[in-house]
Amino acid sequence: MWSTIGQLGEFGLIERVTARFPGTDDVILGPGDDAAIVSAPDGRVVATTDVLVETRHFRREWSSAEDVGRKAAAQNIADIAAMGARPTALLVGFAAPPDVPVSWAEELAEGLRAECAFAGAAVVGGDTVSAGEITLAITALGDLEGRSAVRRDGALPGDVVAVAGSLGLSSAGFALLEAGVHGAADAGSDEADPGWLRCLGEHRRPRPPYADGPGAARLGARAMLDVSDGLVQDLGHVAQAGTVVIDLDSAAFVPEPELSEAVVLLHELGRTGRGALEHMLFGGEDHALAAAFPPEAELPPQWRVIGTVSAPGADGPRVAVDGASVSARGWEHFR
Structure with missing residues (x-):
């Protein structure tokens, strides 16, 4: 053998x-x-x-x-x-x-x-x-099964921005691994299956919502991408390609309980970097889908509206959170 x-x-x-x-x-x-x-x-x-x-x-x-x-x-x-x-x-x-x-x-x-x-x-x-x-x-x-491809350059002012899939869990899982937490025993957890373990799982084996890609096309999505390098950075590509502003609503970002648990654990381990919202905005490798839809589109529950699209002003195409511009802090090779 x-x-x-x-x-x-x-x-x-x-x-x-x-x-x-x-x-x-x-x-x-x-x-x-x-x-x-x-x-x-x-x-x-x-x-x-x-x-x-x-x-x-x-x-x-x-x-x-x-x-x-x-x-x-x-x-x-x-x-x-x-x-x-x-x-x-x-x-x-x-x-x-x-x-x-x-x-x-x-x-x-x-x-x-x-x-x-x-x-x-x-x-x-x-x-x-x-x-x-x-x-x-x-x-x-x-x-494509006869449909038009959903590219990055189709977002129009008045569209809504929505996401399907998880945000921030893979990023938190990576932070846990960097902290030396590979499983429950490494964190001294008394629980057999603490919720934050899901973050490790999402980093090791991301679960993209595959069916929601063709589903979004059928719903009339005008622009779409998967979140691989961080939501803000990736939506920046949509903003630049479509010459629009994407304004995200921070109140729409409700962290999943497992992400919140992971952030608490990281803090206990002395890793006081990103909070839950930062993992959701700037973390990557969740491979959720983010798309711009016409405002009249009737979105099913798995699509969560997180922002809107508007015409650019003097600052040009950009991504904002609650109206304030944010810089892309996602992953980029060679930097």
């Missing part, structure tokens, strides 16, 4: 991993040939790609291999949903040192499979290569 992927070899690893990936109705030809074939009944293909690098996007001491697989799939599929499309397929590039255990690669594949199954997509191919650190390059594909 081979214990590392170096011992198993490239083709043995590919055979072992791809056996875990079932097809779907969208897959005409899956892994095993020079390229996959995926149906595109709409006649257009929505495509996105993302790269995850060990220590930059995940740490093996913080997350299991299945966590990493689910997170890698989720953050790409969320981008497809944010265009108003239905996810169909993933292509996975996997680079790793030869001493990575075969079991780790298999668990990674299980995470990819499970998240794809949850979203209705399938892994259809990819590549493997030896490298000095684990790196995942994911390409996701989607189908």
Whole structure:
């Protein structure tokens, strides 16, 4: 029995991993040939790609291999949903040192499979290569099903801004991990299942509201994106693209109990940085969906109105909270 992927070899690893990936109705030809074939009944293909690098996007001491697989799939599929499309397929590039255990690669594949199954997509191919650190390059594909794509540049004055999904939990989970809290025992908790554990879970395995992307398109959303780098920073892209002002109402940001618990714990641990509102405004990697809708749109309960869109004044396109401009303090690579 081979214990590392170096011992198993490239083709043995590919055979072992791809056996875990079932097809779907969208897959005409899956892994095993020079390229996959995926149906595109709409006649257009929505495509996105993302790269995850060990220590930059995940740490093996913080997350299991299945966590990493689910997170890698989720953050790409969320981008497809944010265009108003239905996810169909993933292509996975996997680079790793030869001493990575075969079991780790298999668990990674299980995470990819499970998240794809949850979203209705399938892994259809990819590549493997030896490298000095684990790196995942994911390409996701989607189908618009005859709808117009929901881009970032469509917000109009008078629109309402709403969000579906959780805000701030992943950011708080990251702060807990940085504080050395990987589970209940690390915080000396007497509870078997304290609520703040959900924040760790949301960071390790984000749960984007995939179905609400196409749902928002059907509701008439004019602009949409997923919240990956912080709500204020991401909405800044919508404001700039649409040449509008987005004014958020702080009273609309009611933290979930688990987020409030995490903030209290962080304070007890001497981490007195962000409060709950700051995690919601500036934290990232929740992969919630934020969208601008016409004011007459009848939004279902999962869409929470958090602000409005107006025409820019002398200050130009911007994001404000309660009328006051705020600077983007989200994630940005190379800075």
